[in-house]
Amino acid sequence: MAQSPAPGGRRAAKGKAGGSAPQRARPVTSYDVAALAGVAQPTVSRALRGGSVSEETRSRVLAAAERLGYVPRDAGRSLATQRTHRIGLVVADLRNFFYLGVLTAFEQRLAEAGFQVTLFREADDATLLARLSSGGIDGVALTSLTLHSSLPRELRERGIPTVLLNRESAHPDVDACVSDNIRGSRMVAERLVELGHRRIGAIFGPAETSTGRDRARGFRDALAEAGVALHPAACREVPYTHEAGHSALVEILGASPAPTAVFCANDVLAIGALNAAKARGVDVPRDLTVIGYDDMDMSSWEIIDLTTVHQDIDTMARTAAELLVSRVEGADEDLRRVVVPPRLVIRSTDAPVRAG
């Protein structure tokens, strides 16, 4: 940069300020405010942060700050306080609507607590760890985590407050806020049995995720207890995407005998399945019962009206935000794991099995 600070004083003259070029204006610093207010820089800091300053001085400083349009630079403050007031949110796929709800609730709660949210897309553990460690953030929420990722432990070792949101890890290294996926998926199984379904299929999520694992486990267990066998040819394990749900259902519809009901491990998959059913002219729920998991906002739309397991994302995200904030503020409590109870929401994509 060819803008050598003027010889002498810290923020003095600054050369001839350029002839006329619409150069990016030198930003206002606390020194400028101090000069205008006739005080020392630290006094500006104190006046603005609520330190011990006389009323008269404070108002003079505030007036000067106002007049110059002074806004403290984050970088300086962060360097001095070792705090950024920024929280990282790691998500696998922003296109997954589920995360919209998460992001919204999470951001909202954090904004209230004076934090900003910075997004991190899923990447390999090493890359992600480096990005998260660069100190740009005070804490992290991981929403897309595989069971055996070493990320939570590594973050813990680096002293970066972390919370798992929605998915959890195989090892209890950090705080977590999750739904009771086993219980939720059991409810689905019970409902299907109750409706008389006996040829039941499923589109499960990835086994290496806690939601994928638990929702499969609860579902299978409950069915087994009811003496109903899963229809093997009508089961798939796929990634949590709309496309995967779509094509999995197409495949499943080809099983013989065709299943009368399909459990989808999340709503994104379920909606993909509904679309596939529509494409194939399969009437839901007359010909096929579809039940999802999550209860995203759109699942209650009239054109979808999906029977699903309600997961209180709002509460989960807010709780995660609060856990994180308390950690960032130095709480040294034991590991916490908050489990939010699920609830079956019956809408119009499920129906009793048809005789014959």
Add this chain to the structure above:
Amino acid sequence: MAQSPAPGGRRAAKGKAGGSAPQRARPVTSYDVAALAGVAQPTVSRALRGGSVSEETRSRVLAAAERLGYVPRDAGRSLATQRTHRIGLVVADLRNFFYLGVLTAFEQRLAEAGFQVTLFREADDATLLARLSSGGIDGVALTSLTLHSSLPRELRERGIPTVLLNRESAHPDVDACVSDNIRGSRMVAERLVELGHRRIGAIFGPAETSTGRDRARGFRDALAEAGVALHPAACREVPYTHEAGHSALVEILGASPAPTAVFCANDVLAIGALNAAKARGVDVPRDLTVIGYDDMDMSSWEIIDLTTVHQDIDTMARTAAELLVSRVEGADEDLRRVVVPPRLVIRSTDAPVRAG
């Protein structure tokens, strides 16, 4: 060679390092790496940033950094370089699916360029300006902007690179990347006329947004040119939300005579309308034609299959990201305004008006 920080040196002893408490570990700094590698701190900086350093030194530094798990602190770097490699994205409502596409494409392109995205929720201009000025970001993309907001000008005055994405301002203060909303909405009008509709309603967006204004203007103009009058009782101007679209359609359905077609200023409104139609037992497109604008991902789902104006969000977001990055890197070109052409996508929510 005084290669170890002498006592009294910057990073010496540091007390007795505590007995055993699992205190948050003191983070590794470039001084630690320097000490381990037996060089001075600046050499570490140069080795890592590709400065002039001998191969032998570089590898020693890299090894030390690796061994300590060193990751440069963003705050320090930002303070020194006046650059954060972070871009702010201001969005009104994260629950609006439209922004998901924007966010995804935008984030992706920026990640490639080495930038992170920090979210800012819409707030009053003053608050937002303060947040954006705190220097945490190198540039801003505004997606939810009202026509007469002073934000673009103020950001410009503060020297913060800014780009308008999707919506634009009444004054050309900063770069913008938008769709040709007038042309797009004209296409809709022409289509409706072509299908024989003569009782046409509309759910417009807020007039104080450029998209709301232009999509209404183009639509009205084209209809007028075709000699077709808008059905006044079947027009509404509402915020861009699903709920607003839903209730607006319910109201419009009560107009008499009922319209045979409704143009919705964006897909979120259109889907709200589709849901309302479904709730009211109105068959789309048999009883009512609905056309939207945006062509969000979900608009092509089989259960929605909305006829709409395709807006290439991906291109728009990527272009905006590129504009922004070039500004941040110091490009001093003239104001740029990129207009992306829209395209009518005909699916299954529109149909010829029924005789009788």
Add this chain to the structure above:
DNA sequence: CCTCGATCTGCATGCGCATTCAATGACGCC
């Protein structure tokens, strides 16, 4: 053998803010 230039590296410093410490002054009390 000396000089010059090219590399490489260390020293000193600044980025903007918060914070510790000491100095100053005001005030009250004996």
Add this chain to the structure above:
DNA sequence: GGCGTCATTGAATGCGCATGCAGATCGAGG
């Protein structure tokens, strides 16, 4: 009137990194 107390403020410093500058080393050319 002297002295202690408290409130207020300034001076000095550090946070972690990048960079201008100067010194050192080395090789080549004269």
